[in-house]
């Protein structure tokens with residue numbers, strides 16, 4: 001392994017790295033940084049937790065120090081939490097430069113963001129939707145002189161999943177200069193390589209870690225085969241065992257829906273486990289607060305949807321539990337990659353029902369590793385089965401008595417409006433309707449003009 005100095009990195013940055021305990025470059029840094037410093041576009045594909053962030057942050061800071069102006073670099077990333085984490089790396093490593101960054105993500109004050117953008121920060125870290133909104137609605141800042149465009153988790157940004165970023169990316173790319181360096185990074189870049197190559201136009205330098213497996217060796221990957229109805233009992237048993245045996249371990253549990261996330265959090269709290277949740281139906285400030293408490297080990301267990309699957313770097317996480325088997329191998333790769341980072345050990349346990357076995361096979365094929373069975377004393381699980389299932393049912397009933405489903409419906413419709421699938425009047429309707437429902441008024445009797453449109457939209 002070479003030294004940072006032989007890669008062309010300046011002394012002040014090497015010193016900054018040392019202060020963070022980063023003394024030798026990881027392979028992705030060693031291979032991508034010289035190309036970036038030479039001015040080339042770059043695509044880096046390396047396993048989770050292998051230091052991809054510093055692989056682009058360090059060369060950008062070096063170039064910025066040579067020719068400082070704002071706005072110099074734009075980083076796009078799929079989730080709000082990840083945007084804050086990346087900005088933090090820029091801030092810490094770029095401290096001697098007096099680096100000014102601006103984080104532009106949804107769920108936070110738009111006016112404050114617009115002000116910060118107009119103050120010409122050196123680096124803007126953004127989620128595509130909110131940045132595109134600023135571009136559409138404001139003339140107080142310009143991205144026409146940026147030197148670097150970075151797409152972190154690039155494959156996620158370009159795939160057409162449940163959150164489709166492509167329209168927002170079009171808006172953003174439309175205001176960027178053609179002459180720029182474009183850097184794309186992910187642990188699963190090869191899955192969408194062709195689309196990505198169209199974004200990095202200048203024959204990008206492409207580097208992929210040479211390894212047969214797509215997950216790290218330090219990760220012990222396990223599964224438990226369980227009937228659907230016994231899943232929660234296994235979960236409670238696993239957490240009990242881990243918390244009994246390891247006082248300093250943190251655990252992330254991934255599940256498939258916001259509602260499940262909420263119910264599992266309530267259920268585990270009933271069993272007195274220090275649990276907190278993270279999903280997209282929470283207010284953004286609550287999301288940040290919960291993540292901060294988990295990072296600080298105030299809560300040892302985080303229950304999350306895939307909003308937490310990518311990029312989050314929390315060294316204390318020793319265990320990842322998949323409460324549902326991920327439908328896509330790459331989702332699995334990112335989820336389990338929240339542990340065993342930067343050379344540390346970690347365990348992942350996937351709960352598999354009889355209907356998920358084909359999913360496990362495709363995961364194993366993609367990662368080129370066989371998952372091993374996790375040994376459990378079944379007698380112990382059966383002892384708690386009834387208690388766990390009754391507690392879950394109680395939590396479901398408790399959640400039904402709140403307006404959780406209603407909020408979800410409102411969010412869904414708001415999203416449709418933002419995507420232009422419904423009218424402004426409907427937006428008003430939803431807002432007023434929510435207020436009326438909250439105050440238990442009968443909205444339909446007093447707002448007849450909107451009922452027709454409401455039916456039309458609901459029928460889609």
Ligand SMILES: Nc1ncnc2c1ncn2[C@@H]1O[C@H](COP(=O)(O)OP(=O)(O)OP(=O)(O)O)[C@@H](O)[C@H]1O
Nearest residue numbers: 022024025026048049050051052053187311313342
């Ligand atoms: N050269 C290095 N030596 C030691 N640790 C490093 C080095 N570079 C980065 N790290 C640390 O490794 C951890 C993981 O880095 P990072 O978050 O960049 O991983 P990643 O490759 O982006 O992972 P993911 O694919 O999950 O986003 C961080 O805590 C970071 O500080």
